Amino acid sequence: MKIPFKKKIVLDCKTRWNSTFFMLQVATQYKDVFHRLSQRENQYKTLPSEYDWMMANEICQRLELFYDVTLLFFGTLYPTMNVVFPKICEIKLALIECLSCPNSIIHEMATTMIIKFDKY
Numbered sequence: 001m002k003i004p005f006k007k008k009i010v011l012d013c014k015t016r017w018n019s020t021f022f023m024l025q026v027a028t029q030y031k032d033v034f035h036r037l038s039q040r041e042n043q044y045k046t047l048p049s050e051y052d053w054m055m056a057n058e059i060c061q062r063l064e065l066f067y068d069v070t071l072l073f074f075g076t077l078y079p080t081m082n083v084v085f086p087k088i089c090e091i092k093l094a095l096i097e098c099l100s101c102p103n104s105i106i107h108e109m110a111t112t113m114i115i116k117f118d119k120y
Contacts, residue, residue: 003030003032003033005030007029008026009023009026009027009030010022010023011023018063018067018070020063021060021064021067024056024063027056028053028057028060034048035047055103055105058103062094062098065094069087072087073087092117095113096114099114
């Protein structure tokens with residue numbers, strides 16, 4: 001299919017949020033490959049629907065902020081408060097924005113994440 005990507009799809013691990021981000025990020029790039037596979041392979045029965053792809057894109061976009069912040073914090077030898085605090089505020093604002101999302105799945109995820117966020 002002349003797909004310009006060479007990344008492998010990683011499996012999701014429910015205890016590591018970033019594995020979900022990596023899986024969705026790569027899988028969405030291969031959307032056309034999944035469709036082709038369903039046409040050529042009789043045993044393939046789990047083709048994601050358009051709704052599934054839309055959800056994957058939306059969740060991936062929302063997780064990208066967390067991934068970027070994680071890279072910043074762990075990529076800095078000594079992250080100082082002037083770096084950390086604005087990013088923590090950015091995360092809180094993003095979570096609040098997710099609460100107003102009309103998609104109930106995103107809303108539920110945000111609710112759970114805000115409870116954990118506020119706990120810490």
